[in-house]
Amino acid sequence: MTAEGPAAPEDMDQDAHACPARPTSTEESELGFVRRPMVRWLDPHQLVDTAIRVLVSGVFGSYADSRELQALVEAEVLDRSEGSELWFDYVADLGDGWDSTYTVARLLARPTLDVPAGDGGTLATERGRLLVMGGDQVYPVPTRAGYENRLLGPYRAAMPCAHDGRPELLAVPGSHDWYDGLQNFSSVFCRGHWIGGWKTRQRRSYFAVELPHRWWLWGIDIQFGAYLDEAQLRYFHQVAAEQVEPGDRIVLCVAKEVESGRGRAETHSDRNLEFMERHVIEPTGARVVVYLRSGRHHYCRYEEEDGPRHHITSGGGGAFLHPTHQLPDHLESPAQQATDQSFRRAAVYPSASVSRRLRKRVWLLAPYNLPLAGVFATVQVLLAFMLGLHLGATHRSVGLGDLWTALWQSPTAFLLILLIFLTLGAMVRFAHEATGVTRLVLGAVHSALQLTSVVGVMVVSSGLASSLHLGDVPSVVVFLALVAVLGGLSGMLGMSGYLWATNCLGFHGNEAYAPLHHADLKHFLRLHIGDDGVLTVYPVGIDRVGRHWQLRPEGPAGSPWFDPGGDEPAVHLIEGPVRITGRGDGPAS
Secondary structure: OEEEOOOOHHHHHHOOOOOOOOOOOOOHHHHOOOOOOOOOOOOHHHHHHHHHHHHHHHHHHOOOOHHHHHOOOOOEEEEOOOOOOEEEEEEOOOOOOHHHHHHHHHHHHOOEEEEEOOOOOEEEEEOOOEEEEOOOOOOOOOOHHHHHHHHHHHHHHHOOOOOOOOOEEEEOOOOHHHHHOOHHHHHHHOOOOEEOOEEEOOOOOOEEEEEHHHEEEEEOOOOOOOOOOHHHHHHHHHHHHHOOOOOOEEEEEEOOOOEOOOOOOOEHHHHHHHHHHHHHHHHHOOEEEEEEEOOOOOEEEEEEOOOOOEEEEEOOOOOOOOOOOOOOOEEOOHHHHHHOOOEEEEEEEOOHHHHHHHHHHHHHHHHHOHHHHHHHHHHHHHHHHHHOHHHHOOOOOOOHHHHHHHHHHOOOHHHHHHHHHHHHHHHHHHOOOOOHHHHHHHHHHHHHHHHHHHHHHHHHHHHHHHHOOOOHHHHHHHHHHHHHHHHHHHHHHHHHHHHHHHHHOOOOHHHHHHHHOOOOOEEEEEEEEOOOOOEEEEEEEEOOOOOOEEEOOOOOOOOOOEEEOOOOOOOEEOOOOEEEOOOOOOOEO
């Protein structure tokens, strides 16, 4: 393991990064990437593709861990402790839609950023010498095209080059980065490439950086939350033994939490953090003061009631929004329960009231997710054919008794009954956040909603078609068309009703909000270690991201390629600034 100090002037010359030619049009051939919309998580093709990649990555990840191969590359510890102060930035869950990702990237790229203060003035902040990406750098899967279109392109466009310093970039992989076994992540972040004006510096998927005033920045890679690999543990053990001293303060970055299936209090990532603290950090006399987590796409800070530590969840870099109204007042984990440690919730963004208000949009699932509505429509039409209902569409309205008779007289009765049980099983599986009887009840209710909508569509469609007296063929066409339209709409409304009701009960925060692909309410963290050794956290919120962008082919070489068509996106402090001494004298905000 090597320690890398400040770059020498000749190293800076060797690393000089020329600005690329500015594009003259928005064509892919000019930009080098495609400006993508937000991921449509309920798109059937997207669901199948992501499911396959998750399955494959889970199987192969059990037998081949690319972190072991990284051990063949010499590790290093970055020394950025020179000077009396340091600015650095943190952003996570970012590679999604163009509007949100580019808005955040453009703000991160500005050499200075003034944010309104509570007293009516402004606070001047500087672009970080380090930019830390905290996990899930691309959605939904880490293909090369995905990284290019959803991350690399927007960040290159935001800061094509930087001649006013050498900002560096470090990244922690999240679960979405792991879906290809970390191959593209390693290529993008571990090869010393430029991403616009930021230079990547790490050689492995984890890192340690020495900061001024005995602060440290550690980024750990927990894969899918399963375990910390031996090579990574050796790296941090060596850093701790050789360079960390008693009284040092650590900012620890870790990607999304992965549930083990035995309750929220038993997450793999919590156990990984507990192990890292107990066996690697505590023996040195150092202490983790700030935990930075990604994976949940909101801002939430918990502060230790009788101590200096903070748990900050920050995932506002560009992906869809997660709710905040279900967050507990106190943070709990096995380690905290064992030591009577208590962390109280200090701030969230968006607010709980805004989060609840956004939940109403779940009733708009159909227009937000038309392809899935098409799947519901197709299934309903196929069911009509299997039941033979289209044969009677020209004669009379179908009642409940007719449907029951058709079910048992259909040549495909066995398949239809099997489909009903498969639907029940799928809905029980879908209610994964609940356990025991509650999960079974939720699955049964959701199944009943969908089956009831099927029956209602058949009855209403046959009644309308037969009442028109159009003749055999036209009546069948009208019947099937009504089944398709009403079936798609009712299927989506059934899902909307289920998600809305269960979210009111505290379930399905992810499934209810992800399909809304909400682009606004984004944020990032700007952090500053001052002359006095205090770490100040500036949580920068963006209520509304830009949506109309104008290409600037004649702009200065290092300036953003796109400017907003109207006003600049407004920023504000979510809270604080939050001052953290890390010396055991209680939280300071």
